[in-house]
Amino acid sequence: MLSAVVVAIGTAMSAFWILSANSWMHTPAGHEMRDGVAFPVDWWAIVFNPSFPYRIAHMLNASYRTAGFVVLAVSCRYLLKGDHVEEARIMLHMAIGLLVVLAPLQILIGDLHGLNTLKHQPTKVAAMEAHWDSSKPDDFHIFAWPDAKAEKNHFEISIPHGLSLILTHQWNGLIPGLKDVPPNDRPPLVTVFFAFRIMIAIGFFMAAAAVFGAFLWWRGKLFETRWYLLVMAQTWWMGFIAVIAGWVVTESGRQPWLVQGILRTADATSPVIGPAIAVIFALFVVVYSIVFSAGIYFINRLIVKGLDAAAADEPAILLGGTLAAAGKTTKGA
Numbered sequence: 019m020l021s022a023v024v025v026a027i028g029t030a031m032s033a034f035w036i037l038s039a040n041s042w043m044h045t046p047a048g049h050e051m052r053d054g055v056a057f058p059v060d061w062w063a064i065v066f067n068p069s070f071p072y073r074i075a076h077m078l079n080a081s082y083r084t085a086g087f088v089v090l091a092v093s094c095r096y097l098l099k100g101d102h103v104e105e106a107r108i109m110l111h112m113a114i115g116l117l118v119v120l121a122p123l124q125i126l127i128g129d130l131h132g133l134n135t136l137k138h139q140p141t142k143v144a145a146m147e148a149h150w151d152s153s154k155p156d157d158f159h160i161f162a163w164p165d166a167k168a169e170k171n172h173f174e175i176s177i178p179h180g181l182s183l184i185l186t187h188q189w190n191g192l193i194p195g196l197k198d199v200p201p202n203d204r205p206p207l208v209t210v211f212f213a214f215r216i217m218i219a220i221g222f223f224m225a226a227a228a229v230f231g232a233f234l235w236w237r238g239k240l241f242e243t244r245w246y247l248l249v250m251a252q253t254w255w256m257g258f259i260a261v262i263a264g265w266v267v268t269e270s271g272r273q274p275w276l277v278q279g280i281l282r283t284a285d286a287t288s289p290v291i292g293p294a295i296a297v298i299f300a301l302f303v304v305v306y307s308i309v310f311s312a313g314i315y316f317i318n319r320l321i322v323k324g325l326d327a328a329a330a331d332e333p334a335i336l337l338g339g340t341l342a343a344a345g346k347t348t349k350g351a
């Protein structure tokens with residue numbers, strides 16, 4: 019238990035610094051430019067740059083709820099199979115208890131995150147929403163196919179004035195559009211637009227699933243509602259996909275900048291020849307495909323197998339237990 023807590027604190031501290039550095043590249047602050055080079059002048063402003071508080075809150079919440087959905091799905095599988103029922107009930111209660119708070123909270127944090135992005139990186143928000151014209155209020159596009167060449171969207175299904183209402187809280191509120199910047203200053207539209215929708219759709223599904231689970235718990239029907247357990251048993255992967263989609267939005271959305279307004283990605287490339295990069299990239303793809311497939315296979319096997327009998331026994335060494343008892347169990351093992 020203690021090691022789990024220490025790992026959780028350690029990874030949160032690691033996330034703090036990674037996200038601070040990453041956020042600085044989105045919303046640089048606390049520096050001054052001399053001959054095209056950024057020099058630090060205020061470390062507080064650098065570490066706590068404008069997008070950092072939103073990003074760390076959003077990312078930590080994303081990680082905890084991703085883990086929460088894994089626990090939720092595993093507990094549902096056990097309940098459906100009638101395996102480890104006592105443990106599964108505790109797991110399900112713990113997961114729902116955590117997720118009913120975190121999942122709706124993520125929508126709120128995400129909304130604030132988006133408003134902050136609108137202030138500092140309006141072109142990214144315009145790309146997320148495939149919004150072209152800053153002189154017109156914008157609809158919220160549930161679906162569209164953004165066409166960068168024609169500078170318009172095809173097949174739009176939209177909620178009229180939806181985006182103006184979300185981002186400005188006004189019916190006719192105006193938001194900067196993609197046409198405000200030249201075409202070579204715009205991010206890859208289709209990627210950002212769809213990745214954003216995947217993240218949001220999963221976010222709303224997760225929130226609805228957690229709130230409904232809490233409702234069933236309140237009505238005393240959580241363990242008996244078979245269709246809910248059946249659906250939830252399949253959802254362990256959802257958080258991972260939403261996290262990847264979120265990062266695709268964030269990182270593709272800041273293109274063509276590596277450091278917003280300071281350094282373009284094209285100017286930051288190192289003088290390594292193309293084929294060398296291609297070989298390294300191919301190696302990454304091969305190695306990670308093997309590692310990820312093996313990881314997914316192994317995790318799935320662990321879930322299917324469940325707690326083995328030895329692990330489910332009393333712990334071998336209890337705090338305050340006798341040395342003799344510990345020795346006996348260790349020998350037995």
Ligand code: HEM
Pocket residue numbers: 044069072073074076077079080081083084124125127128129131132135142217218219220221222224257258260261262263264265267268269271
């Ligand atoms: C449902 C409502 C959600 C909203 C309104 C929302 C909003 C946003 C916005 C606006 C960004 C981009 C910020 C930027 O690049 O400046 C973002 C990024 C991100 N989102 Fe979401 N999000 C939601 C749900 C989720 C969910 C469910 C997850 C994962 C479980 C998630 C994980 C992420 C991650 C990992 C990033 C990249 C890191 C970051 O910039 O914070 N989001 N989200």
